[in-house]
Each structure stands twice: as structure tokens, then as C-alpha cells.
Amino acid sequence: MALSEQLQEHKKTLLLAIEKDDRELLDQWLPELRAADFSEILEEMAEDDGDLPTVMKLLDCLPLERRANVLGYLTGEVQVDIAEAMSDELLLSVLEEMGSDERADLFNLLDEDRKEVLLRRMARQEREDLKRLASYEEGTAGSIMTSDYVAIPSGMTVSQAMMRVRQTAPDAETVYQLYIIDRDGKLAGTLSLRQLMVARPGAQVDDLMIKDVISVPVDEAQEEVARLVARYDMLAVPVIDHDERLVGIVTHDDAMDVAEEEATEDFHKGMSIGQLEDGVSRVPIWSLYRKRVTWLVLLVFANLFSGAGIAYFEDTIAAQVALVFFLPLLIGSGGNAGAQAATLMVRGMATGDVGVKDWGKLLGRELLVAGALGLTMALAVAPIGVMRGGEAVAMVVAMSMVTIVLFGSLLGMCLPFVLNRVGWDPATASAPLVTTVIDACGVVIYFTIATAILTGL
Amino acid sequence: MALSEQLQEHKKTLLLAIEKDDRELLDQWLPELRAADFSEILEEMAEDDGDLPTVMKLLDCLPLERRANVLGYLTGEVQVDIAEAMSDELLLSVLEEMGSDERADLFNLLDEDRKEVLLRRMARQEREDLKRLASYEEGTAGSIMTSDYVAIPSGMTVSQAMMRVRQTAPDAETVYQLYIIDRDGKLAGTLSLRQLMVARPGAQVDDLMIKDVISVPVDEAQEEVARLVARYDMLAVPVIDHDERLVGIVTHDDAMDVAEEEATEDFHKGMSIGQLEDGVSRVPIWSLYRKRVTWLVLLVFANLFSGAGIAYFEDTIAAQVALVFFLPLLIGSGGNAGAQAATLMVRGMATGDVGVKDWGKLLGRELLVAGALGLTMALAVAPIGVMRGGEAVAMVVAMSMVTIVLFGSLLGMCLPFVLNRVGWDPATASAPLVTTVIDACGVVIYFTIATAILTGL
Numbered sequence: 001m002a003l004s005e006q007l008q009e010h011k012k013t014l015l016l017a018i019e020k021d022d023r024e025l026l027d028q029w030l031p032e033l034r035a036a037d038f039s040e041i042l043e044e045m046a047e048d049d050g051d052l053p054t055v056m057k058l059l060d061c062l063p064l065e066r067r068a069n070v071l072g073y074l075t076g077e078v079q080v081d082i083a084e085a086m087s088d089e090l091l092l093s094v095l096e097e098m099g100s101d102e103r104a105d106l107f108n109l110l111d112e113d114r115k116e117v118l119l120r121r122m123a124r125q126e127r128e129d130l131k132r133l134a135s136y137e138e139g140t141a142g143s144i145m146t147s148d149y150v151a152i153p154s155g156m157t158v159s160q161a162m163m164r165v166r167q168t169a170p171d172a173e174t175v176y177q178l179y180i181i182d183r184d185g186k187l188a189g190t191l192s193l194r195q196l197m198v199a200r201p202g203a204q205v206d207d208l209m210i211k212d213v214i215s216v217p218v219d220e221a222q223e224e225v226a227r228l229v230a231r232y233d234m235l236a237v238p239v240i241d242h243d244e245r246l247v248g249i250v251t252h253d254d255a256m257d258v259a260e261e262e263a264t265e266d267f268h269k270g271m272s273i274g275q276l277e278d279g280v281s282r283v284p285i286w287s288l289y290r291k292r293v294t295w296l297v298l299l300v301f302a303n304l305f306s307g308a309g310i311a312y313f314e315d316t317i318a319a320q321v322a323l324v325f326f327l328p329l330l331i332g333s334g335g336n337a338g339a340q341a342a343t344l345m346v347r348g349m350a351t352g353d354v355g356v357k358d359w360g361k362l363l364g365r366e367l368l369v370a371g372a373l374g375l376t377m378a379l380a381v382a383p384i385g386v387m388r389g390g391e392a393v394a395m396v397v398a399m400s401m402v403t404i405v406l407f408g409s410l411l412g413m414c415l416p417f418v419l420n421r422v423g424w425d426p427a428t429a430s431a432p433l434v435t436t437v438i439d440a441c442g443v444v445i446y447f448t449i450a451t452a453i454l455t456g457l
Numbered sequence: 458m459a460l461s462e463q464l465q466e467h468k469k470t471l472l473l474a475i476e477k478d479d480r481e482l483l484d485q486w487l488p489e490l491r492a493a494d495f496s497e498i499l500e501e502m503a504e505d506d507g508d509l510p511t512v513m514k515l516l517d518c519l520p521l522e523r524r525a526n527v528l529g530y531l532t533g534e535v536q537v538d539i540a541e542a543m544s545d546e547l548l549l550s551v552l553e554e555m556g557s558d559e560r561a562d563l564f565n566l567l568d569e570d571r572k573e574v575l576l577r578r579m580a581r582q583e584r585e586d587l588k589r590l591a592s593y594e595e596g597t598a599g600s601i602m603t604s605d606y607v608a609i610p611s612g613m614t615v616s617q618a619m620m621r622v623r624q625t626a627p628d629a630e631t632v633y634q635l636y637i638i639d640r641d642g643k644l645a646g647t648l649s650l651r652q653l654m655v656a657r658p659g660a661q662v663d664d665l666m667i668k669d670v671i672s673v674p675v676d677e678a679q680e681e682v683a684r685l686v687a688r689y690d691m692l693a694v695p696v697i698d699h700d701e702r703l704v705g706i707v708t709h710d711d712a713m714d715v716a717e718e719e720a721t722e723d724f725h726k727g728m729s730i731g732q733l734e735d736g737v738s739r740v741p742i743w744s745l746y747r748k749r750v751t752w753l754v755l756l757v758f759a760n761l762f763s764g765a766g767i768a769y770f771e772d773t774i775a776a777q778v779a780l781v782f783f784l785p786l787l788i789g790s791g792g793n794a795g796a797q798a799a800t801l802m803v804r805g806m807a808t809g810d811v812g813v814k815d816w817g818k819l820l821g822r823e824l825l826v827a828g829a830l831g832l833t834m835a836l837a838v839a840p841i842g843v844m845r846g847g848e849a850v851a852m853v854v855a856m857s858m859v860t861i862v863l864f865g866s867l868l869g870m871c872l873p874f875v876l877n878r879v880g881w882d883p884a885t886a887s888a889p890l891v892t893t894v895i896d897a898c899g900v901v902i903y904f905t906i907a908t909a910i911l912t913g914l
Contacts, residue, residue, distance in 0.1 A: 170655070230717065296834055
């Protein structure tokens with residue numbers, strides 16, 4: 001990622017200060033840099049400049065807590081490089097200061113020997129917590145949750161709960177949503193700090209709490225978690241295990257990160273690109289090649305069906321070469337209309353706006369819209385048909401246009417539903433796939449109509 | 458949007474209760490429904506069933522505050538229908554209970570006469586606030602901000618500030634981030650409620666507050682606001698006017714809504730679909746047609762260039778009809794590779810991962826990746842070229858494949874940057890546009906190579 005101009009300036013100042021070993025300048029600059037910005041500078045130093053020693057020197061200038069905070073913003077790759085350059089002791093202290101979710105993520109990236117060493121030196125409770133968080137499968141609620149929430153035992157009064165909030169504040173990820181736990185560790189209810197603040201100090205939290213809590217199971221898909229947080233405007237959503245015990249929370253900022261990640265993934269799928277582990281400017285070239293080549297080669301073979309279609313109609317083409325002029329236009333238009341329909345469906349399904357049940361209703365709508373689109377496009381192209389090949393060719397082109405657009409749109413609309421039915425991600429119904437299928441069918445439709453009309457005349 | 462099965466059940470129960478006028482059942486059910494869910498049921502009743510009377514009856518059963526809350530979740534269209542069915546007096550009370558941002562949005566949708574009547578009956582301060590919020594341009598920070606924030610006058614002690622938070626709590630959108638205002642109304646600093654809670658009661662907020670506040674100007678684009686909130690994991694971002702006075706805040710949930718809206722918009726643009734005002738299942742058919750037809754017809758004319766290219770090479774085609782077999786394959790492959798490159802760039806630019814400055818570096822990478830992709834695809838297709846048209850045709854096809862894929866990828870990569878340069882949204886560099894341009898160039902590249910090699914032999 002390119003640094004903004006401002007960050008470039010900051011980077012220069014930092015490099016200069018390190019070079020001159022100017023502690024005063026560093027002490028003045030470093031506290032002003034926000035973790036999100038500082039980490040971006042470090043990321044560029046470590047990745048693009050390959051200058052890990054300077055990164056380590058800069059990190060050494062930070063107090064432990066900030067160091068942990070900045071580390072959490074870096075990509076996994078750079079985190080591992082830094083962790084490997086740290087002593088066990090230092091790494092342990094830094095891990096301790098990290099949020100529990102980020103700690104588990106970093107831990108999962110270390111090699112097995114290092115994990116063993118670190119675990120052995122941790123306190124029992126910390127070890128259990130880390131092992132538990134690190135064990136959840138990627139992409140589930142468990143893998144993005146934090147265990148740093150404020151739990152209030154059932155039976156406390158408001159003033160007792162308030163005291164508990166004050167005690168937990170330094171370590172908790174959020175203190176603004178409180179979770180009331182009964183004697184079995186089950187989630188009994190929730191209460192916002194706002195509600196707690198305006199309540200009578202002697203009141204019981206059990207009387208104030210909301211009992212009908214929105215929660216997610218620990219193996220829920222992370223995109224579903226993000227959707228819930230957005231839908232109900234939550235600060236955090238509690239995560240429960242199979243015994244309904246509270247095991248963590250997913251905060252709004254982590255949910256927002258997931259939503260952005262999912263949108264990017266769907267975008268790339270929509271253009272037949274595999275999932276990239278990082279931003280396009282950072283991912284290795286070889287990996288970029290691999291993520292793109294599979295689909296492209298598959299589409300090459302799919303495209304050969306169009307060629308086979310053309311070969312079959314060789315006589316028609318030889319008799320009327322003008323037909324070839326309109327070939328890219330017709331199959332292109334069908335593909336475009338189909339890709340539009342597919343995109344609308346895929347995005348509608350991703351945002352939860354379209355369900356499988358809407359299929360019937362939407363099919364009717366798409367028939368109407370696609371019919372109108374096809375007619376408009378046929379009218380636009382008919383005069384050119386007359387100019388280039390006469391009235392008969394114009395008729396062939398216009399009729400083919402309506403048929404191909406109608407067919408392409410319906411196919412584009414149905415494909416996401418079909419894929420969803422067989423358990424695939426509808427986002428795989430990408431524009432290139434839809435376009436290629438329509439290309440092959442478009443060829444057949446076009447020349448069938450042409451053969452019928454031109455040999456009939 | 459299709460209701461989930463659970464919500465369908467709720468809807469049935471509600472309809473039954475209304476039909477039988479069973480107040481007891483309603484009083485039991487309504488408090489259990491969350492605003493986000495209840496509003497979805499009402500939305501379907503109003504839009505799909507056209508049953509506004511039932512919607513009004515159900516709303517009448519709610520206390521004023523909840524009614525305002527539910528109303529805020531509905532689409533603008535349904536909000537207006539409901540507002541029109543309400544007396545001025547009732548509408549005024551409901552507006553008063555709404556969040557200031559949602560109030561301004563609804564107000565903007567009413568007709569001029571109604572606006573006048575309502576404004577005349579409001580208290581002066583309320584009127585000024587509403588007029589101000591309603592005046593900001595769509596898509597700016599001002600249009601999505603709320604004025605219901607907690608302002609703490611500079612000079613207060615921690616315990617005084619705490620008291621102020623308690624007083625403001627019922628009306629504020631969030632009480633978790635506090636804004637310290639100096640005598641001129643300027644934003645002097647910010648403080649989280651968490652920091653306030655753990656501070657000594659006699660301390661001065663001015664000594665505790667963070668002075669280097671991240672804020673946005675009132676005319677900042679809303680997507681930029683969403684990006685800041687996500688980047689710095691903020692609960693809310695303060696909005697300031699040109700005199701640096703605090704005029705509102707944008708909360709994390711509204712920022713998340715903006716981010717989702719923007720992603721959907723970019724998705725649709727990526728497939729040449731205009732911006733829809735609502736979900737695809739709800740938007741009127743006529744509007745769906747209009748949003749899709751413009752680009753499709755434009756692309757029809759753009760596609761005619763391909764036809765012109767083919768016409769120019771009529772002799773080459775007539776001499777070797779087998780060339781036509783490979784036409785859809787070659788231009789399709791170029792389009793696919795180009796659309797991939799464009800998608801990677803567009804999404805990278807939207808998430809802030811790719812800047813205009815990265816252009817040079819990325820161009821070099823894309824040359825390498827596209828070259829490798831083109832070679833792979835040429836190897837895949839060469840044997841089929843031999844089978845269908847002999848070695849000479851195979852050579853033409855393979856060479857054309859490499860050239861077209863390379864050209865398509867570079868064009869797909871450059872187009873978003875060029876559009877950005879001339880001030881257009883890069884997301885307009887949609888797959889269909891890239892594909893169509895590459896189609897036309899692909900035809901010329903293919904037949905030029907074919908003419909050179911085949912007539913040379």
C-alpha cells in the first residue's frame with residue numbers, strides 16, 4: 001500500500017532519527033503517531049524496504065502496551081518476522097499486552113517449537129485461554145472473538161456492577177456492553193453501561209438486564225456475525241458455546257473488518273479471481289498468477305464450445321459472411337445483460353436482500369425487464385443490420401438480440417440460485433462464467449435463427 | 458426482501474391479532490419484536506401487501522418512542538406513506554422522538570407544504586437544528602451525522618462531566634465518547650466514558666482529554682468518513698464546520714451502513730448497473746430497466762467497432778473460415794483477463810489499498826503476471842489450433858492469445874487509474890466496458906497477425 005504524503009513525511013523523520021540515534025526526536029514524534037498509521041509505516045519498512053532492523057529499533061522505543069497495540073495492526077507475515085526477532089521473554093510480555101483475539105491470531109502463525117516454549121512459560125489460566133481461542137476454525141465466530149469482555153455475576157447490585165466495570169476497564173475490549181452470567185456460566189442477560197449509569201445504585205442487575213439476548217454460537221460463520229452486528233446496530237455480539245456458556249464477544253470494529261473482507265472476496269470471485277491473502281499491491285506475483293490462471297484456462301476450454309458451434313454452422317457463414325460482423329456484438333450483449341442480472345442476484349443474496357424463496361417472484365420481474373432490454377437493443381441495432389447486410393440480416397440480428405438477451409438474463413439470474421442450492425457460494429456465478437456460457441449458447445441461437453430465416457427466404 | 462420463516466410466523470400472529478382486535482395478544486407480542494425485525498414485517502405489509510391500514514394500526518399499539526425507533530428502520534418510501542397518514546400533531550411527536558439524523562432524512566422526503574406546517578409548530582431551537590441537518594448535501598458527512606452527542610464544556614471536573622453524561626444519556630446517540638467544547642464552540646478534545654470512569658472525580662477533563670482529535674469536515678464524502686471509522690476503530694467520529702466548531706457526530710453503525718451501501722454500489726457499477734435506490738427485489742421494474750439499459754445500449758454501439766474490424770478483414774476470413782472458430786475464444790479470454798485486472802485495481806482503490814502512486818510498480822507486476830497468463834493460455838489452446846486448422850492457424854491463435862491477454866490486462870489495469878485521473882469513479886471501469894474495448898482491439902490484433910502470417914506463408 002502506498003503511504004499517504006503525510007505518512008511519507010513521518011517515515012522520513014523516523015528514519016532520520018533512527019540513523020542519528022536521536023532519542024529526543026523519537027520521543028517527541030512517536031507518541032503523536034496513531035497505531036493504525038505507525039503500523040502502516042512499519043509495514044512498508046518491513047515489506048518493501050526489507051528493513052527489519054529499523055522496525056525492531058522503532059518498536060523498542062515504544063512502551064510495551066503500545067508495542068502490542070501497533071503489532072496487532074500489522075499483517076501476519078510481518079508480525080511473524082518481528083516475533084522471530086524477539087526473545088522469548090519479550091515476546092511473552094508483548095503477547096500478554098495484546099487483545100486476546102489478536103494474541104491468538106499471532107500465536108497461530110508461530111512455528112510449533114516456539115508455541116511449545118511460550119505455552120510452558122505462561123500462567124495456567126492464560127495458557128488455557130490462549131489454547132482455547134487459538135483452536136477455533138478460521139472464519140468462525142470463535143476465530144474473531146475476544147475473551148476480554150466484562151462479565152457481571154448474576155445477583156450483583158448496580159453499584160457492585162459499576163465497581164466491577166471500573167476494575168475490568170483497563171483490560172476489557174469494550175466496557176460499554178456488560179454480560180450477566182449465572183452460576184453455571186450461562187449468559188443470563190445483557191445490560192449497556194448507559195443503562196447501568198442511569199439506574200438506582202441499589203437496584204439488582206437481574207431486574208434491569210435484557211434477557212432476550214442476541215447471541216451467536218461459537219462455530220457460526222463470521223460473515224453471519226458481521227451481518228447481525230450491522231442489522232441490530234450492536235456494539236458487540238456475545239458468542240456462546242454448545243452449553244450456552246458465554247465464551248467471548250465480537251466487537252463492532254472486528255465485525256466491520258469482516259464485512260469489508262467479505263465484500264472484497266465477493267468482488268474478486270465475481271471476476272473469477274481466487275481469494276488473495278493480502279492487498280493486491282502486496283501479494284506475491286506468483287500467487288497473483290495462480291489465483292487468476294485456473295479460471296482463465298477453464299474459460300478457454302468453455303469458450304471452445306462457441307468455436308464448435310461456429311464450425312457446425314460453417315455453411316451458413318460461408319454463404320453470408322456479413323453474419324460474422326454481428327457475432328461479437330450479439331454474444332457480447334447477451335453476456336453483458338446476463339452479467340448484470342447475475343451481479344444483482346449475487347449482491348442481493350450477499351446482503352441478505354434476496355432469499356432463495358424470492359426466486360419465483362424475481363424470475364417474473366427479470367422476464368419483463370430482460371424482454372424490454374432485448375427489444376430496446378434490437379431496435380438500436382436493426383438499422384445497422386439493414387446497412388450492412390440488408391433487411392433479412394437485420395431481421396436475423398434483431399430476433400437474435402431479443403432471444404440472446406432474454407436467455408442471458410435468465411441464465412444470469414438463475415445461476416446464483418442453482419449454485420446456492422448445490423451448496424456453492426453464489427459469488428462463484430461470476431461474470432466471466434456467465435459470459436462464457438452465454439457466448440456458446442448465443443452462437444447457437446444466432447446461427448440457428450440465421451439458417452432458418454436466410455435459407456427460408 | 459423475503460422474511461425469514463420466523464418473521465413470517467410473527468407476521469401471521471400480528472395479522473391475526475389485528476383482525477380479531479386482540480389487544481392482549483398484541484401487548485404480549487409487540488414488546489418482544491426488535492425494531493429491526495418489526496420494521497421488516499411492516500415493510501413487507503406496506504410494500505408487497507399494500508396494506509397501509511394494518512401498518513398504521515400496529516404502529517398505534519406502540520409507545521411513541523418505539524414507534525419513532527421502528528420508523529427509522531423503514532425505507533424512505535414507506536416512511537412517507539406512514540407520515541402522510543398521520544395527523545400533524547402525531548407526526549410532530551414522532552419526529553421529536555426520532556434521532557436527529559433520521560428526523561432530518563424523513564423531513565427531507567415530505568412535501569413542501571407539510572414541511573412548512575411542521576416547522577411552524579416546532580420550538581425555535583428544534584427548528585433550527587432540523588433545518589440545519591436537513592440542509593446538508595446527500596452523501597456528505599453532514600447528511601449522515603446526528604446532533605445528539607454529549608458535549609462537555611471545557612473547564613468541568615470529572616464528576617461534573619459524569620453528571621452531564623447521566624443527564625444527556627436518554628437522548629444521546631452514544632454516551633461512550635464525550636466531546637469537550639471550548640468557549641467558542643470549538644472542539645477542544647475528546648474523552649471516552651471509560652477514561653472518565655477510571656479518573657479521579659476531582660480531576661479536570663481538560664487535563665485528561667485527547668487533544669489530537671480525528672475529525673471530519675461537514676462536507677467530507679460519506680465513504681471517506683466510513684473509511685476513517687473503520688481504520689481507527691472509532692465508536693463515532695466528530696464532524697466540524699469551517700470554523701472548527703463541533704456540529705455533529707457519525708456513529709459506527711451509520712458508518713457501517715455507508716460502507717455496505719458503497720460496496721453494493723461499486724458492485725453494481727462494476728457490472729454497468731446504475732445506482733438502485735433500494736434492494737433489487739423491491740425496486741420498481743421500470744427503474745430496474747432504466748438503470749440497466751443505458752450501458753447496454755452504449756455497449757451495443759461500442760461493440761459495432763468489433764464488427765467494423767471484422768468487415769475490414771473480410772478477405773482474410775473468406776480465405777480461412779477456420780479463423781472464425783477461434784474468434785469468441787480469443788476476444789473472450791482477453792476480456793476475462795482484463796476484467797480480472799480491472800476488478801483487482803478498482804477494489805484495491807476502493808479499500809484504499811492501491812493509490813495512484815502505486816501505478817508504476819503495479820504496471821511492472823501486471824506485465825509479468827499477464828505475460829505468464831497469456832503464455833499458459835496459448836499453450837492450452839495451441840493443440841486445438843493444430844487440430845482445427847493446421848500448424849499455421851495454431852501459431853496465429855497462440856501468438857494472438859499472448860498479445861490479446863497482455864493487452865487486455867494492461868488496459869484493465871490502466872483504465873481505473875485513468876478514470877480516477879479525469880475525476881470519474883474508477884468503479885465505472887466496469888467489466889463490460891473493459892470487455893467491449895478489448896473485444897474490438899482483439900479482433901484487430903487477431904486478424905492482423907493472421908493476415909501477416911497466413912499471407913506470408
